[in-house]
Amino acid sequence: MLKHTIAEVRELVKQWKKEGLTVGLVPTMGALHAGHLSLIKKAVEKCDRVVVSVFVNPIQFCPGEDLDKYPRTLEADTKLCEDAGVSIVFAPSPSEMYGEGQMRTNDFLTYVIPPFFYVNKLCGKSRVGHFDGVCTVVNKLFNIVQPDYAFFGEKDAQQLIIIKKMVKDLNIPVEIIPCPIVREESGLALSSRNKYLSENDKKEALVLSKILNNIKLCYKKGITDIESLKETAYTFLNEHHDLEYLEFMNQTNLDEVKIADDNTRVFIACRVGGVRLIDNILLGE
């Protein structure tokens, strides 16, 4: 069930392919919550065999980010996967994935680099190099597992769009299955980083979904001018909220949108209690 080496995973997958079974991959950084579980369930439903990768990928963390304190709960993650019908939890060490230290810089490692147009906005603007690390590790996982389907959450919408673009540009033989955001009853989008929030932060964190829902409400009422829609957000913000961005983009190609339509996705990033949270909503749903 729990595998730590590439060779073990390859061997099992090879066997499955021989038997004509379909393979699903759910790439994660662990600390699995109900959001991940919804991806896993979808994968188990759709595929004969499912691999969940649990790997806190060092090369997608930027300087000053929370690589060391990122939550690691492998035992619980494995249990959850087992109960959900997953075939392999693939939890490699950083050296299994990249070799030792210096290997992880672009001086010594081949990188997969998403297009500048897709990266130079939203989260990519503050997290320089983040999506290079994401694309590189996902590409590696695709080559290791060779899945027929791979499952990504719409929570990380920019990531999902960039991964889809990578698959298209590099002709990767995998179908990407997007999975909707899972929310607490309060509206808060599930995230492994929610663990860092105090009870009060959690209340303040509702500002993200509140802003998005309100924008959608206004859009449904007929407001399509972006500046007017943005203005509706500001009434929700207080001194607990450090807004990083609130952007309106075409949901396929991340073109900036001047007049909202059903294909417009609204993206928000905001720090609450020092924790960086993101959320998004599609207007035409």
Add this chain to the structure above:
Amino acid sequence: MLKHTIAEVRELVKQWKKEGLTVGLVPTMGALHAGHLSLIKKAVEKCDRVVVSVFVNPIQFCPGEDLDKYPRTLEADTKLCEDAGVSIVFAPSPSEMYGEGQMRTNDFLTYVIPPFFYVNKLCGKSRVGHFDGVCTVVNKLFNIVQPDYAFFGEKDAQQLIIIKKMVKDLNIPVEIIPCPIVREESGLALSSRNKYLSENDKKEALVLSKILNNIKLCYKKGITDIESLKETAYTFLNEHHDLEYLEFMNQTNLDEVKIADDNTRVFIACRVGGVRLIDNILLGE
């Protein structure tokens, strides 16, 4: 035999895989000569089915290079492949591979970028971006054809080393088979660019293999100091030769070498009659 679309190739390869056949890929830019033919023969020998791609890849040409006048001889190439027992000649259009115009810049296209340490030397120094284009297109071809084996000539030794590194770094499930340089009786390494040479240029072009052979001779006699070995080259050069580089590197990781040993590969690039030619030799053979 001759296929122009990705979909056709995928369909045939899928069928082969179902039948349990092994697949070989020989990526080329066409204008096939006896050098390519040696790769193709090796592939046909080793694999149940062989795909030869013929694609003059625009994104690996640098500004001012010979993209437009690069020789294109698809009819003859196809005939040669057919006679050699190749199953598919895959000759896509640039738009089949990349979509239209703007798609080919790193603003709008996902790139596979080899490590700086491997690129910032030899041909990579003057041909900025060249190996980014090579790695990206080879990665695409690997994803389209999903070969068990891929065949590359040692003529482009830096390219071969970089491709091997990419396969390792990205865990690509393909085995790279290196194939030795094929030479004219005179010693001139075969290259599609030899077509640009006049009769007299062709004579002057022998300087590359002469220098390499002489260095190897001196090494075999016991000279291992790089500076001394380099000095032996200068006696061969005249006003017809514009030497770009003569370098000694470890043949696996492209580390610079101070004292030559059996793993040292000597690389040379020299313009003759305005045509840029390259050649190389392994000292321990």
